[in-house]
Amino acid sequence: MNIEKIEKSGAICAVVRSDEIVITDSQSALDLLMTAKYDIRTENIVIDKKLIKEDFFILSSGLAGEILQKYINYGGRIAIYGDYSRYTSKPLHDFIYESNKGHDVFFIATEDEAVECLCR
Numbered sequence: 001m002n003i004e005k006i007e008k009s010g011a012i013c014a015v016v017r018s019d020e021i022v023i024t025d026s027q028s029a030l031d032l033l034m035t036a037k038y039d040i041r042t043e044n045i046v047i048d049k050k051l052i053k054e055d056f057f058i059l060s061s062g063l064a065g066e067i068l069q070k071y072i073n074y075g076g077r078i079a080i081y082g083d084y085s086r087y088t089s090k091p092l093h094d095f096i097y098e099s100n101k102g103h104d105v106f107f108i109a110t111e112d113e114a115v116e117c118l119c120r
Contacts, residue, residue, distance in 0.1 A: 049082030
């Protein structure tokens with residue numbers, strides 16, 4: 001795993017890059033946030049959805065809620081980018097829609113858009 005520091009409009013984002021899944025459970029998600037906080041000095045995480053265990057996108061698994069609650073509790077913000085068109089779950093689409101109206105969790109199409117969301 002590699003974390004790239006991107007500064008834009010006075011904000012800093014930690015862009016996660018890896019050849020394997022990085023977030024598999026709430027502890028790995030929290031470890032990623034703490035690494036970004038201490039190594040990059042930011043709470044803003046930008047990550048490709050391919051680097052997150054697929055269970056995250058099955059809301060009934062509870063993984064998304066558990067991970068995102070930890071991020072909120074620790075002051076973290078996350079923008080997950082990728083193609084969501086293959087998901088047919090109405091609850092997931094509703095969750096994505098509502099998340100994108102907030103300030104802490106975003107589901108975006110591209111890495112550049114993800115950085116923009118967290119650097120406003």
